[in-house]
Amino acid sequence: MNLTADHISVTLSGADIVKDISIKVESKQFVGIIGPNGCGKSTLLKSIYKVIKPQKGLVFLGEKDVLKSPARAISKDMGVVGQFNEMSFDFTVHEMVMMGRTPHKHLMESDNQWDYQIVADALEKVGLAEYADRSYLTLSGGEKQRVILARAIAQQPQFLILDEPTNHLDIKYQLQMLSVVKSLNIGVLAALHDLSMALAYCDILYVVKHGQMIASGNPKEILTRELIRQVYEIDCEVYPNPINGDLAIAYLT
Numbered sequence: 001m002n003l004t005a006d007h008i009s010v011t012l013s014g015a016d017i018v019k020d021i022s023i024k025v026e027s028k029q030f031v032g033i034i035g036p037n038g039c040g041k042s043t044l045l046k047s048i049y050k051v052i053k054p055q056k057g058l059v060f061l062g063e064k065d066v067l068k069s070p071a072r073a074i075s076k077d078m079g080v081v082g083q084f085n086e087m088s089f090d091f092t093v094h095e096m097v098m099m100g101r102t103p104h105k106h107l108m109e110s111d112n113q114w115d116y117q118i119v120a121d122a123l124e125k126v127g128l129a130e131y132a133d134r135s136y137l138t139l140s141g142g143e144k145q146r147v148i149l150a151r152a153i154a155q156q157p158q159f160l161i162l163d164e165p166t167n168h169l170d171i172k173y174q175l176q177m178l179s180v181v182k183s184l185n186i187g188v189l190a191a192l193h194d195l196s197m198a199l200a201y202c203d204i205l206y207v208v209k210h211g212q213m214i215a216s217g218n219p220k221e222i223l224t225r226e227l228i229r230q231v232y233e234i235d236c237e238v239y240p241n242p243i244n245g246d247l248a249i250a251y252l253t
């Protein structure tokens with residue numbers, strides 16, 4: 001399912017946070033958004049998944065006009081793994097992941113065997129099968145992040161939005177999270193901080209600074225020393241890794 005965000009502008013408390021940004025994610029593409037802290041990545045994503053209403057712009061998911069459709073209709077197709085995953089109430093891990101089934105159910109419809117299987121499979125995928133009965137509030141930040149991914153997987157969306165999905169994860173689970181997401185074979189739009197991960201996983205990369213899009217394209221072509229200096233104000237070398245031939249980045253501080 002394609003996602004198109006056209007000419008999105010967001011103003012918050014009088015400040016222009018997102019300035020006329022357009023993004024396209026083709027079906028099954030993994031698309032990344034990078035940029036420094038505070039450049040507007042989360043705000044842009046929130047305006048796409050309807051938490052913030054943009055002042056200008058259009059968002060289409062397939063044929064659906066996202067900004068004009070009810071949240072429930074969009075949640076059948078769009079999953080979101082946000083940056084902050086705190087809950088006020090204590091649910092078990094199983095209950096948290098089962099919430100992913102809600103968009104597919106009628107009011108008061110109870111969970112069936114099929115839902116149970118989907119939840120068990122999703123927990124298995126993120127390596128948390130043994131955690132089903134644990135209290136969500138007692139989990140570590142990284143475990144919570146993986147539960148939220150499992151919930152999004154259980155939702156069986158056609159499109160996934162990830163806002164810095166790996167920020168609590170150690171390297172094993174960073175790789176696991178992005179590999180699991182890639183294996184879902186659906187359109188993905190992800191805000192990422194790690195440029196090496198962006199190089200490894202993204203088909204297309206959008207680069208944002210001060211709320212504006214300053215570059216986009218194949219990460220291997222656009223992530224140059226000059227662009228990284230312009231965006232992050234640091235010096236680096238981008239070079240072919242002699243071990244696997246992939247591009248790597250050495251930061252020169």
Ligand SMILES: Nc1ncnc2c1ncn2[C@@H]1O[C@H](COP(=O)(O)OP(=O)(O)OP(=O)(O)O)[C@@H](O)[C@H]1O
Pocket residue numbers: 012013015017035036037038039040041042043044
């Ligand atoms: N409700 C608000 N009112 C005023 N300013 C806001 C509001 N929400 C966010 N901002 C500001 O908008 C800017 C962009 O925030 P956003 O969270 O989109 O950045 P980001 O690129 O996701 O940053 P990070 O990499 O640190 O997560 C920040 O300067 C933030 O302080």
